[in-house]
Amino acid sequence: MKPQSYAQTAEPSAPVRYKGWVVAGKLAITLLTLGLLWHSVVADAATAAAWRGLFTRTLGGQGRGAVLAALLLMPLNWGLEAWKWWWLARHLEPVSFRRSFRAVLVGLTLGFVTPNRVGDYAGRIMELKSRRLDALGAVFLGRYCQLVATVAAGTVGLLYFLLRFYLPGYPAAQLGVVVLTLLINVGILLPLYHSELLVAAVQAVKPLRRFSQYLAVMPTYPAPLLTRILLISGLRYAVFCLQFGALLWAYGVQAAVGPALAAIAGTFLLKSLVPSLNALADVGVRELSATHLFGLLGQPVLPVLSASLSLWVLNIAVPSAIGLIFVLRLKVLRKRRPASSPPI
Template structure:
């Protein structure tokens, strides 16, 4: 019996080592998948490789150098604003620094690169927290929903412009219906953001959705001021995205008018957001199809728009995902509880007395 107790006590470090190996294996798997998708998206596909070579060529030869460099300089601004937004949401749950928030965003971006609909983004941000990880799911959802609200508000405006200008000029009644529908859609997405209790009530009323109630229960605890901040930061980040797209379009020679061009960019982002994707790589085709169609209505050639859209994806998704690998490899998925020396000595004495 004494031997059995000693064996059980000695086997605890082995289980910890086993979990450590699992953590290392998981991080290496994420690394391999990310690098594989990056290589496939940038080098294996001919169209993407051509756009990437064009981006480098335009930078080195001086054609479009300034717009491309400005778009590249806005990448840390883009993800810095997202980190600011997550920091504002996370500190409602526990004390957290902006540095940790920025690291969590990059880890989430990398994990989201290889997961359906970027659900790995949730895991990446939650891993960086020390407590209340269940509530963190609701916090991540709130941040992403705020970004979706801005995308819908701007995107419906952009798509409405194209519908009224190119398709419904001879159908005034239908055009009026489209405007009313756009207003109703915008109100429908804004309401859950500021009245999250209604969203929770809907989840409880639908049996298949009740399981999500506990994950989003933290949303009503955020004050209106915090929601305002999240929405403002989401709008700022959306503006950075649009500015980057506009700079890259200019670099590749597209010259759409400012107003219609902004409507095309907004419509492109909305259509991309509405289509579920298997991973970040799948977003490429959706964005390019939407962008080339909408800018085609404005008389812009396909190649400059396609190159700008692909370059936007490379700058904002591929490069930051590769950067996030550094933090993924340093993750501590299984935190060991440190035992104080005095407490550890007491534990040893207790074990000895029981033998």
């Protein structure tokens, strides 16, 4: 499959006077990120306790293998995200996997300090040399594929809890939630393969009409490529579940595998459905969801809380700190070049 490419005329480089603002912006992002990391990992008592527990179990005998497995899965997690972005970005311009990985880390760091992680968009598009506006639609498409995987697994997980704990003895209601689960999954999968419907819906709503130009690139992605990206999203979701499961086991959670997976899937779904002000707000949503669902399984709060906080530290806090290295080296102002088609 040959990625599409559209030539773009070169634009003059930005005036030198703007470079000072770029440097100031990078320093501001660095200081803000470090401040949030300190507040969340060190100053916050709950996260600091979980972090100390993580080190204790890593250095000691208790849970060492499980914690090390979760640590080793961290680069695989973000490597899969970089692979997904590589497929999305090369549809727009020639791009290497190394640049894709760097873009993901930069986006993660910028998303750490922005509402609802919108900085992830900026981080990725600034790593491209052309078609940056189209890249907004590409980033949205990648996040939507990840949402499809999260909803597919999460609705099944929550269905387990509804049928077992909330609706026993109500067969009509049980049938209703099963049908609703199927409809939700069909409803969220349909716009992925028929994104022209989504673009048309955005154009029909006047306040959202200005965003339609950014989503116009989505229908140009062929179905086989979308399926590949969806499969990668599913693999990444599985890595998340393995990490969470390993940390839960390390902290002493002893729920059966099936119900534990349902609780993990339900936790991820509830977290993804709640908008957040920044990455720190995700922590509260995930912890509240996890402790409630695992509480229904008879598990104590503290081990679940510690495992969930440790998962956030491993997958968000640590990679965000690493991404600062690339933020400081990021070329925000660059002269655009015509995009040429990469080799098949």
